[in-house]
Amino acid sequence: MTSFLKTKVKDKFPDLNRHKLKDYIGKWILSAFRLVFLISISYIILYPLFAMFSFSIMSKSDIMDTSVTWITKSPTFENFKIAWEALDYPTSLLNTLLIGGISALLEIFSCAVAAYGFSRFQFKGRGLLFALVLFTAIVPVQILVIPLFLNFRYFDVLGIIGLINTITQNPDPVYLDLIDTPFTFWLPSLFGVGLRSGLFIFIYRQFFMGLPKELEEASWIDGCGPFMTFVRVVIPSSGVVFLTVSIFAIIWHWNEYYQSVIFFTNTFPLSVRLSNALTIFETLGYRNEGAPPLVSAACLLFILPVLIMYLFMQKKFIQSIDRVGIVG
């Protein structure tokens, strides 16, 4: 060990003296500490994932066996099969993609538009409206859920449909029933008040404020309108922030549960299915000891698509976070 160290040190510092050696050893110890620290914390973070993996391929006999802790003796994929059916995986995956994916896409753009308005233009009441943006981020969803449900059940813009009903004297008033359709998520996202939009608008605004104004001014002088400037100049030069926001938006829509469980009565997305999975397993006869492997398998199936997406985009995403500079 020491000889290895010496050669390494000599390679690095040809004119070595005692002080430099001390310095180098100190740094080495520090980095070793750092490594141990980070690895132990990574272990805590990854522990549930590892547990999920190892549980999900355990058979019933492994669970009963006290000698089995991590590595199963008889791996099976039976758990995945049952979980697949309980989740109704293909259908609910499609539902999630349809609901969450499209509304994440809408949200990414609508929030960017609103944030551009807040960051580049002066107008009366801007400060107040931006305070409202932050306020929307603070209010918990749970407060809004039931009124939103009623609004979507009897959907009506500015009382137009109600007016038609009163004019035609319809004894059985007709309303648009948006419950159980993806519109419950699409519409708020389209207007930039969807899931955690307040936070997204804040991140976008912070980034747009840091963009140099000269580019936009040049495009104004060249005859681009503000909207064309936004599309042609601002969006191409802020790919970083778009990446950050889209990852957040996709993940949060994927995990969204509180609103989905109320808004959807038949076409369930994955998260709702997953929350019902435990009771399904219980009715299938997998109680107490039998449940963990199945639940692990179901959870793995649930997070797998997002995890894969994250693994592919991880490096870019982390670089982009460095460069976005989300500062208060």
Add this chain to the structure above:
Amino acid sequence: MKKDKNTETITIAEGSSATSVKDIIKAEKAELRAKKREERLKKKQKIAYDHRGNIIPDLNKKHVKGIESKKSMYGRMFILPWCIGMLLFFIVPLFESLWYSFCYVEVAPGEMYSVFEGIENYRFIFEEDMDFVNNLTKSISSFFTSMPIIVIVSLILALVLNGNFKGRTFFRGVFFVPVIVATGVVMTLLTRSYGGYGAIVQLSAKSAEDAYSAAGTTSGMDFSALLNQLNLPEDLTAQLSKMITDIFNTIWTCGIPVVLYIAGLQTIPAQLYEASKVEGATTWEEFWYITLPMIGQTILLVIVFTLIELLTQSNSLVINQAYTQMIDNANYYHSAAMLWVFFAIVGTIIGLIILIYSKLCLKRWE
């Protein structure tokens, strides 16, 4: 009318030289006032005059407003969709829910009645619902215990991750995993299904009692069993296992704060550190006089974000209680009242923290 009077006084002043200087000054003032009034009238009509009082035709066309007002119009157009959406999907539901919290609400399939009842619901949740006050105090106190821990621990983690070393990207990637996994139903499901049995419960059990009762099971990181074997007093064992549980929970909530901190740390210009090195500052001094003041804004952001996360997370006791009331018992009026009380308290806390923090820390650091 008045104008005529003024001219009269002037003629008088000219006519009789015996009148005092005071009158002359008075007359001059009156004349000035009249002029000002005229100018004001002209301004009101929004007609542009040149210095001779002639109307300038070009400036009175409607579209000539100046680039600034045009720009402000564009700004309004950019945020118009958001304004509409906020009105429809935020402000209206918000006030509706506030209204329901003062009502008796009956939801029948297809219909909904609400009868105004004053503060009856609030009286009920405070006086008759035993659990609510208990849950509220627990939630609020957990706010104050876990918030500083999260803010400080994630700062330390971010400082470590921000250094230059091999495998930095890998560890950063790992630290973002909780954001993917923990925000959803997955964690609740895992803790629920492993309850009393498996491995994860020992790490993420909600209370010390759970962790303690789960001791003795076999698989995974069995801290409680390990602690039991040490033959320590029971209270101490419970406390220790609670602490370990808390470490797990804390690190799992640190995901986004760490990301925010790293983003903030990256914005500090490297020249500052170079300069301090030239001046001979130690690492400790660098931290106190450069790093901390430079990320003051980020710390505020992290504090607010953590509070929001703690407020809306699913295992908050009050939110849980209100939600089960809402979903299982269709008892929306009580749950609305609960949520509003909780939200009012937390909102004030957030406001106070922002105020105190910006007054005490940000001002001094600037």
